[in-house]
Amino acid sequence: MNDTVLESRESNANPPYSLTHDRRRHFRVRLKLLGRMMRQNKQEYPCKLMNISPGGAALLSPIEGQVGEHIVAYIDQVGRIDGTVVRCFDGGFALRLSASEYKRDKLADQLTWIVNSKSMGLPEDRRHERIIPKTPHQILHVDEGESIDCQVIDVSISGASIMLDERPPIGKTVTLGRMSGRVVRHHDSGIGIEFLNLQSEDDIQSSF
Numbered sequence: 001m002n003d004t005v006l007e008s009r010e011s012n013a014n015p016p017y018s019l020t021h022d023r024r025r026h027f028r029v030r031l032k033l034l035g036r037m038m039r040q041n042k043q044e045y046p047c048k049l050m051n052i053s054p055g056g057a058a059l060l061s062p063i064e065g066q067v068g069e070h071i072v073a074y075i076d077q078v079g080r081i082d083g084t085v086v087r088c089f090d091g092g093f094a095l096r097l098s099a100s101e102y103k104r105d106k107l108a109d110q111l112t113w114i115v116n117s118k119s120m121g122l123p124e125d126r127r128h129e130r131i132i133p134k135t136p137h138q139i140l141h142v143d144e145g146e147s148i149d150c151q152v153i154d155v156s157i158s159g160a161s162i163m164l165d166e167r168p169p170i171g172k173t174v175t176l177g178r179m180s181g182r183v184v185r186h187h188d189s190g191i192g193i194e195f196l197n198l199q200s201e202d203d204i205q206s207s208f
Helices: 101-120 201-207
Strands: 005-007 028-038 044-052 056-060 070-075 079-089 092-097 137-142 147-155 159-163 173-176 179-187 190-195
Touching: 028 056, 028 101, 044 070, 044 092, 056 070, 056 079, 070 092, 070 179, 079 179, 159 179
Parallel strands: none
Antiparallel strands: 005 028, 028 044, 028 070, 044 056, 056 092, 070 079, 079 092, 137 147, 137 173, 147 159, 159 190, 173 179, 179 190
16 A cells, blocks of 8 residues: 555645645645654654654654654655654654745645655656766765765765665765765665755766
8 A cells, every 4th residue: 555645625636736825734645754863852763754744744753752842853755854742642743843934835845746756656756857977986974074985876956876885874964075965865775865955967067
């Protein structure tokens, strides 16, 4: 069974799915995605996203969150989310996300893309055109100063897929060339990273 279900206050629409401005604030996507979370005391734990909307999310975790506590999480395919615990349940908690209207709209776009990609069988994490690098051998710098030899499998203006033996944890800040990003997923050969800012095509071509 497909783990992705779109719930809305209005009738179902045929894919590709689109949302009016009002409906964007209320739809919720059920996604089972792994991630890593950091509590207010800076302790980190693995977590699993169960559902998410532009305004809130439900996470499973090995620890109990406290109502009112601030949580930052990095979720595969989604990236960083942060918010305040508003409700606890058996095995996890619900967050009210802290985001500007612009960021909520951006998240709504991302969730809509995930729904459509699932329904149409598109590859995950392919929001922008990927290229095969001319110089795949690169050095990945981790935020503690560690340097790791790696091979770039493919790259786009928003991120890259990297082959390496030692996988930094999801959510870790890294630098590839001159481009800073965060680890957003693990795969069989290495990791996927999302750049903190969209890069220009010229920068991608010159760097890789």
